[in-house]
Amino acid sequence: MGDEGWGAWLGPAAALVIGCCLGSFYNVVIHRWPKGQSIVSPPSRCPGCGAAIRWFDNIPVLSFLLLGGKCRHCRGAISWRYPLVELLTGIMAAGLYRAFGFTPSLFVFFTFGSLLLLIAFIDLDTYLIPDVLSLGGLVLGLAAAALFPHVRWIDAFGGALLGGGLFYGVAWGYQKLRNQDGLGGGDIKLLAMIGAFIGWKGVLFTIFFSSVIGAAVGLIVMVRSRRGLAARLPFGPFLSLGAISYVFWGEKLTAWYLGAL
Known part of the structure; x- marks a missing residue:
């Protein structure tokens, strides 16, 4: 793939990654905002056992797949909604970049x-x-x-x-x-x-x-x-x-x- 080909994919790929990361934050908003809880503090925790989620278990989409959709500590099931929101946000960001460019x-x-x-x-x-x-x-x-x-x-x-x-x-x-x-x-x-x-x-x-x-x-x-x-x-x-x-x-x-x- 030539430089021009790589350039055509670099922007959408970066948008995909950034979007997935923002989607991880959106999950916090979706979970906490209706309950009147802070969306900033405390850091992400397992809703089942309350254990803090370490950074390597909080990588959008990838951590869910590597953990088999379960908490590392209590092995409780993690809702499918979390990777779905992350992936949807990433795909949306990449699609918008393809459609409108950096504008x-x-x-x-x-x-x-x-x-x-x-x-x-x-x-x-x-x-x-x-x-x-x-x-x-x-x-x-x-x-x-x-x-x-x-x-x-x-x-x-x-x-x-x-x-x-x-x-x-x-x-x-x-x-x-x-x-x-x-x-x-x-x-x-x-x-x-x-x-x-x-x-x-x-x-x-x-x-x-x-x-x-x-x-x-x-x-x-x-x-x-x-x-x-x-x-x-x-x-x-x-x-x-x-x-x-x-x-x-x-x-x-x-x-x-x-x-x-």
């Missing part, structure tokens, strides 16, 4: 993707989306649109209004018709944040994509759990998946869908 858009969309990942896994665990992530992300998205050219500011502002307003309208209508909550306030704020980062077109794509995938997964959950419509399923992960899918493939998937019609 402001790389950092904007990596920040966006990181927020989506944190929100998705916290929502899976708690059925709650922290306002500090969704509303904080909304502010960051609007600021990024004003400072960088990844999306026009007017599109970001319109996307935030469309995302938050549309879901608020749906939630209000559902509550009036059924006299019970349908969409949570966290989903409304999340979609507003999504609109701030990727504009109104991204909001429409995210709603369609997440609804299709969410309906399919929801049907499977209802059947397997045998609880029917009573089965609970957080919608935040599907919105997050739809939004990051738009960043990578939104225009191509939209063009393909419209062409198929």
